Amino acid sequence: MSSKVTHITSAAQFDGLLKSSKVVIADFFATWCGPCKMIAPVFEKIATQLGRENAVTFVKIDTDAQKDIASKYSIRVMPTFLLFRDGTEIERVQGADPRKLESLVTKVALEAHTAGGGAGEGSSGASSGGPLWNGASLPRGYSDITDNVEVLRTELLNVDDAAAGGVRVLFAPGKPSGKSEALSAGAADWVESDTDEQLMLFIPLQTNAKLHTLQITSHATEDAARPQLIKLYSNSPHNLGFDEAEDTLATQEITIKPTDWNDQATASIPLKFVKFQNITSLVVFVVSAEDGAEKVRLDRVRLIGEAGEKREMGKLEKIGDEQPE
CATH class of the missing domain: 3.40.30.10 (Glutaredoxin)
Known part of the structure; x- marks a missing residue:
């Protein structure tokens, strides 16, 4: 137990x-x-x-x-x-x-x-039961569709469990604390890489989606820097290994410049919309950190775009048992 x-x-x-x-x-x-x-x-x-x-x-x-x-x-x-x-x-x-x-x-x-x-500060984007915090404004005509993430199936490789939280904190609805002191894995609301600066994040969706923008919030500290080079892979059925990602052509490759980060420690990354029209999953590969740092930190990840109808989920052969009389 x-x-x-x-x-x-x-x-x-x-x-x-x-x-x-x-x-x-x-x-x-x-x-x-x-x-x-x-x-x-x-x-x-x-x-x-x-x-x-x-x-x-x-x-x-x-x-x-x-x-x-x-x-x-x-x-x-x-x-x-x-x-x-x-x-x-x-x-x-x-x-x-x-x-x-x-x-x-x-x-x-x-x-x-x-x-x-209480609810996080900031704006827009609807989640189940309340507003999501966004570290940057939303593009006109699009909404925050992060609540379509299948949280249980998300996966993060090379995360330092002792220094930060688990993968699910990345999609938490509230404003990140921005704290820098070491906390237990159950208390921290950010993630950090472990053995080097690379992270591999698998984000499965409950719907087919059109993705317009990826928003990443990262509060840099003395121990962990913001991401710099990121590669995105669309519609993978599972998380990629680091070697597999290096051998796979990315759907889009982005270099985040220091000027891309706003005063909320958030970068809004525009996606090549024509390549992200029918998305069921997204792999975010953080290849390197700013200034050649050995560790990278992520606080929040938000998906901005349009969500379609939820897919018909496969049912278990027997989803439950009736209680005996």
Whole structure:
């Protein structure tokens, strides 16, 4: 069991957490439920990355052991995930479908930011349930479509887990802290490279999209610099390895100049629009850092463009089990 997940042993304990924690995410499961076991590692991974003491709490509730709680919230399908804010249910996902749980993750990320002190500053771009912070203005006629990122499938290679946060902080809705002091992996809201200055970021999308601009926010520090040379690869089914990227023709190659960074530490990178018309994924390869630095830092990544209709996601053969009578 992840240390970030609390196992509920009584109704009083659960009621207490609903009162003490701003956000609570509950996994209602049963020990006899195969799909519950299948999705459990996904839930625990999310909890490890997004759980915050007294702010965002992840719990598991055995419906056989806690029948009163299951009855109170009308749990009929295993597993069922409930999202609470200030003790009130605001979202429900039924079944062991990682794609459905993905939609809850986006909501959790927003609620986690709200629990930490309110919505981010800045403008525009809609995310599930609230505004996204943008470090630069949006091109006329286009919107922030970062909420179409499949957060659970994002992947970052060569990240220093000890010095910074995980890949999901790059798509967090709020304004980055810009802090420079070393923090634990669970507290930092930026990422840094590990063994050298290169990073490889895989961004899968829930929709086919037209990408117009890539916005990157990077607060340079003494230990980590801003990215300089970036290569983009469209529609890869998976993340590229560093050797594979070197041998693959990039869809676009960009050198970010010092003058491209604004006072919000954000660079707006215009894309060759004709090459980014039907995008299902994007790989961002940070090849080098400014001034030949040995480490590079990323705080936020925003996708600007137009999102199409969400693709029909593949369904599991059995997404859940009915609770026995």
